[in-house]
Amino acid sequence: MDPKSIPSNAPEHCPGTESEAAGKSDACSGCANQDVCASGATKLPDPSIPLITSRMTTVKRKILVLSGKGGVGKSTFTAQLAWAFAADEDVQTGIMDVDICGPSIPTILGIASEQVHASSSGWSPVYVQDNLGVMSVGFMLPSSRDAVMWRGPKKNGLISQFLKDVDWGDLDYLLVDTPPGTSDEHLTVVQYLKEAGIDGAVLITTPQEVALQDVRREIDFCRKVGINIIGLVENMSGFVCPNCKTESQIFKPSTGGGKRLAKETNIEFLGAVPLDPRIGKSADYGVSFLDEYPDSPATQAYLDIIERIKEIVDKS
Numbered sequence: 001m002d003p004k005s006i007p008s009n010a011p012e013h014c015p016g017t018e019s020e021a022a023g024k025s026d027a028c029s030g031c032a033n034q035d036v037c038a039s040g041a042t043k044l045p046d047p048s049i050p051l052i053t054s055r056m057t058t059v060k061r062k063i064l065v066l067s068g069k070g071g072v073g074k075s076t077f078t079a080q081l082a083w084a085f086a087a088d089e090d091v092q093t094g095i096m097d098v099d100i101c102g103p104s105i106p107t108i109l110g111i112a113s114e115q116v117h118a119s120s121s122g123w124s125p126v127y128v129q130d131n132l133g134v135m136s137v138g139f140m141l142p143s144s145r146d147a148v149m150w151r152g153p154k155k156n157g158l159i160s161q162f163l164k165d166v167d168w169g170d171l172d173y174l175l176v177d178t179p180p181g182t183s184d185e186h187l188t189v190v191q192y193l194k195e196a197g198i199d200g201a202v203l204i205t206t207p208q209e210v211a212l213q214d215v216r217r218e219i220d221f222c223r224k225v226g227i228n229i230i231g232l233v234e235n236m237s238g239f240v241c242p243n244c245k246t247e248s249q250i251f252k253p254s255t256g257g258g259k260r261l262a263k264e265t266n267i268e269f270l271g272a273v274p275l276d277p278r279i280g281k282s283a284d285y286g287v288s289f290l291d292e293y294p295d296s297p298a299t300q301a302y303l304d305i306i307e308r309i310k311e312i313v314d315k316s
């Protein structure tokens with residue numbers, strides 16, 4: 001398939017006058033307000049930002065996990081990353097799930113039935129273990145079947161609350177799991193965390209060309225809003241038979257597409273995680289795949305990638 005057959009500047013929606021991308025996104029091109037939006041004159045100072053910046057002073061590293069397309073394994077990767085960080089009991093880790101319309105993190109971490117509690121110092125995260133806390137809209141829904149049907153301002157309000165009102169305590173790493181694509185949620189997180197500082201973004205894709213196309217847009221987004229890209233992970237890369245250990249390429253002819261895209265866009269290729277049905281099973285049961293299957297090729301791939309992310313982020 002010719003990767004150039006879908007134009008990379010396919011139309012997007014107006015990012016809104018308050019967003020970091022105002023006047024700068026592809027959708028702004030030709031808009032009568034482009035210059036005034038790009039100048040920043042339309043942005044009012046947001047009173048939440050100083051509160052968020054102050055709350056974030058106890059959080060050392062903030063990492064966004066992004067994907068262009070849905071269902072590529074972003075939340076699963078976020079969970080493995082958190083579990084791997086928290087394997088060291090001295091490392092305090094948090095996950096903020098801003099995938100407001102599809103919060104899967106509580107299920108993947110086995111805490112879906114928990115609820116958030118408020119105290120005088122703010123909302124307490126739900127703890128998977130002593131050093132791994134999670135905040136997600138999933139804890140606030142009456143049941144996992146309930147749909148969240150919120151428009152942008154309400155979603156932004158919740159993200160602002162997650163950032164300013166959650167009592168994370170001292171954290172070494174805060175992982176922000178985002179919805180697929182580049183939407184209100186992404187722009188809001190970037191806008192609110194800009195002063196506190198984002199250490200970087202990890203991009204997740206599958207080898208399929210349709211997913212890679214969307215990652216190109218994600219890379220473009222990060223560059224436009226000034227987020228450092230830690231690197232790209234190719235998930236569901238090939239299937240390793242648990243019995244004979246033979247690897248089959250499921251997404252032929254796109255094999256190696258992630259690596260090629262990373263090279264082409266000048267970002268680091270962090271590695272490839274094979275497709276392993278036991279990953280889905282572990283997520284459904286809310287247990288750590290890394291702990292359940294320590295000898296699997298997928299665990300080794302996750303750990304190598306995570307080690308590299310740690311190296312990059314800790315150096316920054």
Ligand SMILES: Nc1ncnc2c1ncn2[C@@H]1O[C@H](COP(=O)(O)OP(=O)(O)OP(=O)(O)O)[C@@H](O)[C@H]1O
Nearest residue numbers: 070071072073074075076236274275276279280283
């Ligand atoms: N390497 C893998 N091998 C097999 N299954 C996987 C792998 N990675 C993720 N999965 C499974 O793929 C499905 C989608 O994963 P996940 O929910 O993490 O994707 P996502 O990108 O976060 O999706 P969404 O965009 O909907 O939030 C899940 O059922 C998950 O268990």
